Amino acid sequence: MIDIDDELARALARIPVGDHAPVEHLRGRARRLHTRRRLAAAGAIAAVTAAAAAVVVPSSVRDGAEPPVTDRPPAEEPAPGVPDVVLDLGTLGRGPEPAVPWYEPAGTLHFGTEQAPHVIESDYPALRRVDGGFVVWDELSVDQAERSLVFVPGNGGYTEEIAGGPISLPVVSPDGIRVAWAVSNGDVDTGTSTSTSTLIVADATTGEVQEELPGVPGSSTKPMGFLDDDTILVEAGANTVSGLHTWELGGGLTPYRDETGVAAVSPAGDLLALTGDAGGGIDVVDVASDATLWTLRDGYPLAFSPDGRYLAVGTEPVRNWVTPEDLATARPGDVIARDEHEVTVTQDMLDTAARYPDGWERIEHLVILDARTGAELLRVEGELPELTAVWESGTSVVFDAYQDSAEAALVRCTVGAGCELATDPAALDDDPDTYDVPYLLGS
Amino acid sequence: MDEDFTDWYVALRPRVLRAVTIAVGDRDLAEEATAEAFARALARWPAAAALDSPVAWLLKVAVNEARTRWRRARLERRHLQRLAGEPQRHAPAAEPRDDALWTAVAALPERSRQVVAMRYVLDLTEPEIASTLGVTRGTVASTLSRARRQLAAALTHEETK
Numbered sequence: 001m002i003d004i005d006d007e008l009a010r011a012l013a014r015i016p017v018g019d020h021a022p023v024e025h026l027r028g029r030a031r032r033l034h035t036r037r038r039l040a041a042a043g044a045i046a047a048v049t050a051a052a053a054a055v056v057v058p059s060s061v062r063d064g065a066e067p068p069v070t071d072r073p074p075a076e077e078p079a080p081g082v083p084d085v086v087l088d089l090g091t092l093g094r095g096p097e098p099a100v101p102w103y104e105p106a107g108t109l110h111f112g113t114e115q116a117p118h119v120i121e122s123d124y125p126a127l128r129r130v131d132g133g134f135v136v137w138d139e140l141s142v143d144q145a146e147r148s149l150v151f152v153p154g155n156g157g158y159t160e161e162i163a164g165g166p167i168s169l170p171v172v173s174p175d176g177i178r179v180a181w182a183v184s185n186g187d188v189d190t191g192t193s194t195s196t197s198t199l200i201v202a203d204a205t206t207g208e209v210q211e212e213l214p215g216v217p218g219s220s221t222k223p224m225g226f227l228d229d230d231t232i233l234v235e236a237g238a239n240t241v242s243g244l245h246t247w248e249l250g251g252g253l254t255p256y257r258d259e260t261g262v263a264a265v266s267p268a269g270d271l272l273a274l275t276g277d278a279g280g281g282i283d284v285v286d287v288a289s290d291a292t293l294w295t296l297r298d299g300y301p302l303a304f305s306p307d308g309r310y311l312a313v314g315t316e317p318v319r320n321w322v323t324p325e326d327l328a329t330a331r332p333g334d335v336i337a338r339d340e341h342e343v344t345v346t347q348d349m350l351d352t353a354a355r356y357p358d359g360w361e362r363i364e365h366l367v368i369l370d371a372r373t374g375a376e377l378l379r380v381e382g383e384l385p386e387l388t389a390v391w392e393s394g395t396s397v398v399f400d401a402y403q404d405s406a407e408a409a410l411v412r413c414t415v416g417a418g419c420e421l422a423t424d425p426a427a428l429d430d431d432p433d434t435y436d437v438p439y440l441l442g443s
Numbered sequence: 444m445d446e447d448f449t450d451w452y453v454a455l456r457p458r459v460l461r462a463v464t465i466a467v468g469d470r471d472l473a474e475e476a477t478a479e480a481f482a483r484a485l486a487r488w489p490a491a492a493a494l495d496s497p498v499a500w501l502l503k504v505a506v507n508e509a510r511t512r513w514r515r516a517r518l519e520r521r522h523l524q525r526l527a528g529e530p531q532r533h534a535p536a537a538e539p540r541d542d543a544l545w546t547a548v549a550a551l552p553e554r555s556r557q558v559v560a561m562r563y564v565l566d567l568t569e570p571e572i573a574s575t576l577g578v579t580r581g582t583v584a585s586t587l588s589r590a591r592r593q594l595a596a597a598l599t600h601e602e603t604k
Contacts, residue, residue: 004595009563011544011598017460017470023449026478030485106578121552146550 082348083317083365085419086355087382087411089403095412095420099392101127101134101152102410102423103440109136111154118152118159125440126169130204131176135162137169149181151205162207163200168222172204173229174268179204180232182222195219199234199247211249223247225265225272227287233272235262244274257285264311266304271371273301273311284311284371294374302389304371305397310415311371312389312397317352317381319343320361327353352381359405366399368415380413388441398422400439408438448488451497452481459501462560466502467509468549475512476505498565499575506557547597555590562587 101111103125109118111134118136126137133154139147149163149170166184173179182197197219201211221236227246234245234253244262245253261275263282272285273296281295299315318327322343326336327350334345343349356363364384368377383402391397396414403409407427413419426438456477463480464473480501484491494500548556557576561567569587573580 004591004598005563007598008559008591008594009566011594012465012548012559012563013461015461015464015545015548017457017464017473021456021474021478023452026452026482026485030482121554 083379083381085378085380085413087380087401087403087419089401089407089409089411089421089425092409092411093420094424095422098390098398098410098412098422098441100390100398100441101129102398103127104438105440109134109152111152114154116152116159118150120440127441128170128172128179129176130172130179132205135170135172135179135204137167149179149207151207153205160206162202162204168197168220171223171225171232171265173226175229177204178202178210178226178229180223180226182216182220184219197221199223199232201232201249213247213252216253224262225269227265227269231269233262233265233269264301264304266308266371267306268308271304271308271311273304284374286372293372296369296374299365299367302366302387303391303397305391305394307394308371309394310377310391310397311369312391312399313367313369314384314387314389315365315367317363317365318349318356318360322353322360324353324357362402362405366397366413368397368413377415378413380419382411386441390441398441400441402428410439410441447492448485451492452485455498455501456481458564459498459505462498462502462564463505463509465548465560465564466506466553466557468556469509472509472512473505476508477501479508480504496567496571496575499561499567499571502557502560502565503575543597544594547594551590551593555586558583558586559590559594 097110097112099112101109103109103118103120105120107117107119109116109127120136120138122139124139126135128135128137130151133152135149135151137147137149147165147167148161149167151160151162153159162179163181163183168182168184170179170181178201180199180201182199185196185198195218196214197216199211199213199216199221200209202209216234216236218236221234223232224235224244225233227233230249232247232249233256234247236242236245236253243258244256246256247253257274263273263275265272270287271293272283272287274283274285281297282301283292283295284301285292296313299313302312302314304311321338322336326338327345330336330345330350332345332347332350336343336345352363353360362383362385363381364387366380366382366384366387366389368379369375370377383405384399385402386400389397389399392412393414395416396412398410398412401409401411403425405428407425409425410422411419412422423439428438459480460473460477463477464470467473467476483504484497484501491497491500548559551559554576558572561572561575562569567575569580569583573583576583
C-alpha cells in the first residue's frame with residue numbers, strides 16, 4: 001500500500017532547485033545588516049531628538065505655503081518633504097473603529113463594529129464598500145483562473161459569491177449599487193494577439209449581470225472606475241491595443257486618452273490620476289475639461305477622497321535601492337545613481353536614514369495633497385509596508401502602520417486634525433525578521 | 444565562527460531552498476529570498492544557531508522577504524509608467540519543473556504551499572507548523588488535508604502518463 005505522505009515527500013524532493021551558492025555571496029548582505037545596526041547606534045541621538053519632536057507635532061493644513069510637488073524639478077527624483085507627523089503607535093490616542101472594511105487574517109472581516117467570519121487566501125485582497133456591505137476580491141491561488149468576488153453583507157447576513165475565475169479587480173459605481181470587472185479570455189501573463197476580455201457590470205449584492213461587453217481586445221483589458229453611473233473607464237494594457245477607453249453602458253468602447261495606465265479614479269469619476277505621460281510623471285486630469293491639472297513627480301497615488309478634494313499619495317523618503325554605503329559619505333547635493341535610478345541627496349533624506357538606519361526601506365510617507373492643485377496638506381512618516389490608504393470620510397484616511405516591526409495597527413489621519421489609532425496595536429512576531437500581517441485593508 | 448556558519452549553511456541550504464521554492468512558487472525569487480534569510484542568520488550569528496527550529500525560521504524569513512519584494516514590485520508598478528503591453532503580475536515567472544506535480548503545487552493557495560513545504564520538505568510536525576504560522580493545529584490539519592488531495596491527484600496523473 002502506498003503511503004501518500006511518503007510519496008509526496010519523495011516527489012517534492014525531486015523538484016529541482018538552484019545550484020549550490022557559495023557562502024561568500026552572503027557576506028556582503030550580512031555586512032549591510034551589520035552596517036545598519038552600527039548606524040542605528042550612531043544615529044540614536046538624532047533619532048531621539050527628531051522623534052520626540054515629531055510624534056506630537058499637530059498636523060495642520062499649510063494654506064498652500066509648501067510649494068506643490070509639481071514645482072519641483074522633473075529631471076531628478078525630488079527631495080522628500082519634512083513630515084508633519086512621525087507615527088509612534090505608543091503615543092497615539094485611540095479613536096473609533098475604522099468605518100471602512102478591514103480584515104483580520106485569523107479569519108474575520110470587520111466593518112465598523114460589525115464582524116463576519118470570512119477566510120481570505122491572498123495577501124493582497126481587495127475590499128470595496130458597496131451599498132449594504134462590501135465586496136471581497138481574493139486570489140485563491142497563484143493561478144489567475146482561481147479568483148473570486150463575493151458580497152459580504154454589512155449586517156452579518158449570508159455571503160454571496162458574485163463571480164469567479166480569471167476576473168480583474170472590481171470597481172464600484174458612485175452609488176455603490178453596481179460593480180464592474182473583466183473576465184480574461186486568454187493568458188494574462190503572456191497574452192496573445194487574439195486574447196480578449198469580457199467586461200461585465202453586475203448588481204453588487206447578487207452578482208446579477210446587467211451589462212456585458214464580450215470580445216474586447218487584450219487579455220488584461222479591464223475597468224478602472226466609473227466616470228458616472230453609466231460610463232466606465234477602461235484600461236487596455238495589451239500589446240494589440242493600449243490606452244484608455246470609455247465604455248458607455250449599452251454601447252461599445254470609445255478611445256479616450258493615450259496614457260497607458262490608470263493610477264486612481266475619484267469615486268465620483270471627475271478626477272483621474274494617469275500614468276504614462278512623456279515625462280514619466282503621473283498626470284491628475286479633470287474629466288469634465290479634459291485638462292491636466294498638475295503632474296505628480298514623487299510618489300504613487302493611492303486614492304482620491306470621496307468628494308475628490310484630496311489625493312492620498314505614498315512615497316519613499318529614502319529610495320529603497322539606496323544602501324548604507326551610498327549614504328556613508330554622502331552630502332546634500334550629491335547624486336546617487338544606480339542602474340536606471342538616480343536621486344539627489346538631501347539633508348531630509350540623510351536625517352530620515354539616520355532615524356531608521358536599521359531599515360529605511362520599510363519607511364514610507366503618506367502624503368495628502370489637494371487633488372486639484374497638488375499642494376501638500378499633510379505628510380505622515382512611518383513604517384507603512386502595506387501602504388494601502390482607504391478614505392473613510394471626506395477628510396479622514398485609514399492605513400496600515402507598523403512600529404519597529406514589532407506591532408501594527410490601523411491608523412486614521414484627518415486633514416487638519418492629526419492622527420489616531422483606529423485599532424489597538426497588535427503584536428507582531430517577536431522576531432522582526434518573521435513578522436506577520438495582523439490587519440489588512442485590502443488594495 | 445565562519446567555519447561553523449559555513450557548515451550550517453551548507454547543511455541547511457538545499458532543504459531550505461527547496462521549501463522556499465515550494466512556498467513562494469518561483470525559483471528565482473526563492474533563491475533571492477533564501478539568500479537574504481541566510482544573510483540575516485549570518486548577521487546574528489551565532490545566535491541563529493541556537494534557534495529552536497532554524498529551518499522554520501529561515502523559511503519564514505524568506506517568505507516575508509518574498510512578500511516584501513512582491514509588495515515593492517506592486518508599488519513600483521503603480522509608480523512607474525506602464526509600457527504598452529501586458530502588465531506583469533507578482534505571480535511566479537520561472538518554474539522549476541513543468542510537470543503535473545509542480546503545476547499542482549504552484550496552484551495551491553500561498554498558505555497551503557507554506558504548510559506543504561513545512562510538512563513534506565522541512566519535516567515539521569503539525570504543532571510546529573501551527574506555531575510557526577501562528578494558526579491553530581486544526582487549520583494546519585485541514586489545510587494539509589486539502590493540499591494532500593490536490594497533490595495526490597497530480598501524482599496519480601504523473602504515474603499514469
